[in-house]
Amino acid sequence: MAKSVKKSPVKKPVARKAAKPAVIETHESPAVVKGAEPHAPTKANGTPLVEMKDISIAFGGIKAVDHASIDLYPGEVVGLLGHNGAGKSTLIKILSGAYKRDHGQIFVNGQEVTIANPRDAKAQGIETIYQTLALADNVDAAANLYLGRELKTPLGTLDDVAMEAETRKVMHRLNPNFRRFKEPVSKLSGGQRQSVAIARAIHFNARILIMDEPTAALGPQETAQVGELIKQLKAEGLGIFLISHDLHDVFDLSDRLVVMKNGKVVGTARTSDVTHDDVLGMIIAGKCPKGAIPGPGAMKQVA
Amino acid sequence: MSIPSASSQNPALDNEGAVKRFFRATEIDTRMLGMIAALVLIWCIFDVWSGLHLHNNLVGEWFQGVISGSDGLLGGTFLTPRNIWTLLVQTSSIAVMASGMVLLIVMRQLDLSVGSMLSLVAVASGVLQVYQLGPSLGVGHPAIWLLAIALCLVLGTGIGAVNGTLTAYAKIPAFIVTLGGLIAYKGIAFYLASGETVAPMDQRFEVFGGGVQQSWLGPFWSWMLGLLVCAGIIFAIVNGRRQRRRFNFPLRPVWAEVFLGLMGSAIVLGLTNVMNSYPWPYNLIANYAKDHNVTIPPGVENRDGNAICMAGDQIVHCTNGLIYYTGYSLPVLVALGVGIVMSFIAARTSFGRYIYATGGNPEAAELSGINTKWLTVKVFALMGLLVGISSVISSARLNAATNALGASNELYVIAATVIGGTSLAGGVGTIYGAMLGALVMQSIISGMSLLNLPAAYQDIVVGGVLVLAVWLDQIYSRRVK
Numbered sequence: 001m002a003k004s005v006k007k008s009p010v011k012k013p014v015a016r017k018a019a020k021p022a023v024i025e026t027h028e029s030p031a032v033v034k035g036a037e038p039h040a041p042t043k044a045n046g047t048p049l050v051e052m053k054d055i056s057i058a059f060g061g062i063k064a065v066d067h068a069s070i071d072l073y074p075g076e077v078v079g080l081l082g083h084n085g086a087g088k089s090t091l092i093k094i095l096s097g098a099y100k101r102d103h104g105q106i107f108v109n110g111q112e113v114t115i116a117n118p119r120d121a122k123a124q125g126i127e128t129i130y131q132t133l134a135l136a137d138n139v140d141a142a143a144n145l146y147l148g149r150e151l152k153t154p155l156g157t158l159d160d161v162a163m164e165a166e167t168r169k170v171m172h173r174l175n176p177n178f179r180r181f182k183e184p185v186s187k188l189s190g191g192q193r194q195s196v197a198i199a200r201a202i203h204f205n206a207r208i209l210i211m212d213e214p215t216a217a218l219g220p221q222e223t224a225q226v227g228e229l230i231k232q233l234k235a236e237g238l239g240i241f242l243i244s245h246d247l248h249d250v251f252d253l254s255d256r257l258v259v260m261k262n263g264k265v266v267g268t269a270r271t272s273d274v275t276h277d278d279v280l281g282m283i284i285a286g287k288c289p290k291g292a293i294p295g296p297g298a299m300k301q302v303a
Numbered sequence: 304m305s306i307p308s309a310s311s312q313n314p315a316l317d318n319e320g321a322v323k324r325f326f327r328a329t330e331i332d333t334r335m336l337g338m339i340a341a342l343v344l345i346w347c348i349f350d351v352w353s354g355l356h357l358h359n360n361l362v363g364e365w366f367q368g369v370i371s372g373s374d375g376l377l378g379g380t381f382l383t384p385r386n387i388w389t390l391l392v393q394t395s396s397i398a399v400m401a402s403g404m405v406l407l408i409v410m411r412q413l414d415l416s417v418g419s420m421l422s423l424v425a426v427a428s429g430v431l432q433v434y435q436l437g438p439s440l441g442v443g444h445p446a447i448w449l450l451a452i453a454l455c456l457v458l459g460t461g462i463g464a465v466n467g468t469l470t471a472y473a474k475i476p477a478f479i480v481t482l483g484g485l486i487a488y489k490g491i492a493f494y495l496a497s498g499e500t501v502a503p504m505d506q507r508f509e510v511f512g513g514g515v516q517q518s519w520l521g522p523f524w525s526w527m528l529g530l531l532v533c534a535g536i537i538f539a540i541v542n543g544r545r546q547r548r549r550f551n552f553p554l555r556p557v558w559a560e561v562f563l564g565l566m567g568s569a570i571v572l573g574l575t576n577v578m579n580s581y582p583w584p585y586n587l588i589a590n591y592a593k594d595h596n597v598t599i600p601p602g603v604e605n606r607d608g609n610a611i612c613m614a615g616d617q618i619v620h621c622t623n624g625l626i627y628y629t630g631y632s633l634p635v636l637v638a639l640g641v642g643i644v645m646s647f648i649a650a651r652t653s654f655g656r657y658i659y660a661t662g663g664n665p666e667a668a669e670l671s672g673i674n675t676k677w678l679t680v681k682v683f684a685l686m687g688l689l690v691g692i693s694s695v696i697s698s699a700r701l702n703a704a705t706n707a708l709g710a711s712n713e714l715y716v717i718a719a720t721v722i723g724g725t726s727l728a729g730g731v732g733t734i735y736g737a738m739l740g741a742l743v744m745q746s747i748i749s750g751m752s753l754l755n756l757p758a759a760y761q762d763i764v765v766g767g768v769l770v771l772a773v774w775l776d777q778i779y780s781r782r783v784k
Contacts, residue, residue, distance in 0.1 A: 098670055119672040134670045138663035138730035139656070147660055148671040150653045157651040165550040184663075 047110040049074050049239040055104035064090040066263035072239040079254035080243045087263035096128040097121035125207035133197040137186035142167040145200045170199045190217040212243045261286045264297025328559040349750035354379030384580035392513045394745040395638035396693040401719040401737040402645040403689035409662040411729035412477040416484030421709030422492040424694040428455045429501030429704030448507035455691040463687020467680035492706035502703035512700030513632035522579040525630030529575035533568040582609040583627045589618050600624045634696045646734040662729035722772040
C-alpha cells in the first residue's frame with residue numbers, strides 16, 4: 001500500500017504526531033498541580049479543550065441533564081460514569097450536536113461556540129463514536145467513513161476510488177485483516193463494524209473524541225486493541241470523553257472521572273485519588289468521597 | 304506493495320464453479336439478470352400465445368409462420384417491431400416516475416399523490432395552452448409549448464416540495480400527506496377545467512407524446528445515437544479500469560470487461576435495429592410523399608406489406624415500395640435520458656449517497672451531519688419534477704388533458720418500483736430495476752390486450768405479479784444470505 005501522505009486529500013494523523021511533544025507538556029503541567037491540591041479549581045492551569053457549563057435539557061417533564069458542568073484538557077481521557085439513565089449519554093449528545101440543549105454554554109479552547117447540530121460539532125473537531133455505531137448498514141465502509149464529507153472529483157461527482165484508497169489505508173492501520181471494502185457494512189462482524197466507526201471518528205483530525213461504550217460489542221482482544229488506540233490518541237494530544245459501564249476500563253484508561261446521577265454531576269475526581277468502592281458509592285448512592293470535587297448532584301452530607 | 308488480486312485474497316473463491324466465477328468477475332447483478340429473464344419469458348409466452356391465437360390454435364400453422372418468419376419472432380404479434388416500439392412508448396411515462404419513486408422509497412418515504420399530481424399538472428398546462436395562451440398569442444405560437452412545459456416542470460416541482468416540506472418539517476407521515484394529496488390534487492384538477500377534457504394540445508407540445516412524425520428520430524440519427532451510447536459504454540469501462548489501476552485496486556479480468564462492453568453494445572444496437580424496423584403508418588407515408596413530391600414506385604396491392612405503392616392512380620399497400628422507418632421516438636428518449644441522469648444522481652453524487660445512507664439508517668445519517676429534512680424536501684421535489692415530465696408525455700400522447708389522465712398511476716408507479724427490487728424497508732433499490740419493473744408491468748398489460756382478454760383480467764394479473772415478484776425476491780434474498 002502506498003506510504004506517501006503527500007497526495008492524500010485529507011490531513012493524516014502523521015501531521016498530528018509532529019505536534020506531540022508540545023501538547024503533552026500542556027497536558028502534564030495542570031495534572032501535576034491538580035494532583036497536589038485536588039480541590040483547587042482545575043481552570044487555573046491552561047485552557048480546557050472543552051468546557052460544558054451549566055448544561056440542562058429536559059424531555060417532556062423529565063430533566064435528563066440538570067445543570068451539569070464538565071471539562072476536558074488536551075491529552076486527557078475523562079471517564080463519564082453513571083447508571084443507565086443518569087444522563088451521561090444525553091450530556092455527550094449535546095456536545096456532539098445530536099440534541100439541542102435548553103440551557104448552558106459550551107466553550108472550545110476558551111471560545112464560546114454554538115453547537116446546534118452534528119455539523120457544528122464536527123466543524124469544532126468534535127467526533128463521536130456512538131454506542132449504536134451510527135453506521136448506514138446498506139453502504140460500504142468507504143461510504144460510511146466519508147458520509148457527509150465525501151471526496152469529490154474536479155467535476156463535483158463522488159470520487160469513490162480515492163475514498164476507497166483512503167479507507168484501505170486507515171483501516172489497514174486499525175484492523176490489518178480487514179478486506180471487505182466492497183460489501184455493505186451490515187455484512188461485517190461486530191468488531192469490523194466498530195473499526196469502521198472508530199476510523200470515521202479519527203480520520204478527520206478530531207481534537208475531541210467522544211466514545212460512548214466503545215467496547216460494549218467487542219471481545220477481549222478487540223477491547224485491548226481499543227485500549228491501545230485510546231492511549232495512542234491521547235499521546236497525540238486528543239481529548240477523549242469515555243463513557244463506559246466497565247469500571248476496569250475506566251480506571252485503566254482515564255485520567256479523571258466524572259460521575260452522574262439523575263442528570264446531575266455527583267463529583268469529579270482524579271482516577272488515582274479514588275478507589276473502585278469510592279466510585280461505586282458515587283454511582284449508586286451519590287456519595288462523594290474525600291478525593292473528589294463534589295458537584296451539585298452529591299448527597300448532602302452532615303459537615 | 305500492491306494489493307493481492309481478488310481471487311487470491313480468499314481461498315474459498317478458488318473452489319467456486321464457472322458460473323459463479325463468471326458473475327463475480329463481471330459483477331453483473333444477478334437480481335437484475337433474473338428480472339431480465341422474467342421479462343424475456345413473459346415476452347416469449349405472449350408471442351407464442353398470440354401466434355397460436357392468430358392461427359386459431361392450430362400448432363402446425365403457427366409453426367409454419369415461425370419458420371417462414373412472416374410474423375413476430377416466435378410467430379405471434381408480440382415480438383414485432385411495431386409492438387415493441389409501442390410498448391416502450393406506453394412504458395415511458397410510468398418509467399420516468401418510477402425512477403423518482405425509487406429514491407423516495409429508498410429513503411423510507413412514499414408518494415401516493417403522483418397520479419393525481421400528474422392530472423393536476425397536465426390539466427393546468429392544458430388550460431394554459433388552450434384557454435390562455437392560444438387565444439392571446441395565437442394558436443401555434445412557438446412560445447406556447449415552451450411555456451406549457453415550463454409550467455409542468457415548475458408546478459410539479461413545487462407540489463413535490465410542498466409534499467416534502469409537510470413530511471419533513473411538519474413531521475406528518477408521508478403516507479398521510481400524499482394520501483391527502485391524492486384526493487386533493489384530483490379535486491383541484493377537476494376544478495381547473497370543470498371536469499372537461501382540455502384539447503387539443505399545442506402542435507409542438509404534441510411532439511413529446513411520440514404520436515406524430517416530428518417526434519421520431521429516423522433511422523440515421525437513431526443509428527448515430529446508438530453508436531454514441533456504445534462509445535459511452537466503452538469509455539465508461541476503460542475509464543473505470545484506469546481509475547482502479549491508478550490506486551492499485553484489483554481489476555476485473557480483461558475477458559469480463561470485453562464481455563460487458565460487447566453485451567452492452569449488442570443490446571443498444573439490437574434495440575436501435577428494432578426501433579428502425581418499425582415503419583410509419585401508410586397514410587403518413589402517402590401524405591409525406593405528396594407534400595415533398597416524392598415519387599411513389601408502382602406495384603401491386605398487398606395487404607401484408609409495410610410500404611405503399613402506386614397501382615395506376617391508386618395508392619396501395621405493398622411490400623417493397625416507398626417506406627420510412629420511425630427510429631426512436633421522443634418519449635422513449637426522454638425516459639432513457641431520465642434513467643441515465645437519475646442513475647448518475649443515485650450513484651455518483653453526494654445527494655444520491657445521502658439518500659441511500661438515510662434509507663439505511665436515518666439516525667446515522669443525521670448524526671453524520673446530513674441535513675435529512677432538507678434532503679427529504681429535495682427528493683420529494685425531484686419526484687414532482689419527474690411527474691411534471693411524465694405529465695408532458697401523457698398529455699401530449701393523448702393530445703388532451705383530463706382530470707382522469709393520471710388515475711391509478713400512483714399504484715402502477717409503486718408496483719413498478721417494487722417489482723424492480725426496491726425494498727419498502729428502505730435503503731435498497733435501483734433506478735434501472737424500477738424502469739425494468741415498469742416495462743414488465745406494461746408488457747403484461749399490453750400482451751393481454753393483444754390477446755383480446757377482458758380488461759378486468761389485466762388488473763388481476765398485474766396485482767398477482769406484484770405479489771409474486773416480491774415473494775420471489777424474498778426467497779432470492781434469503782438464499783443469497
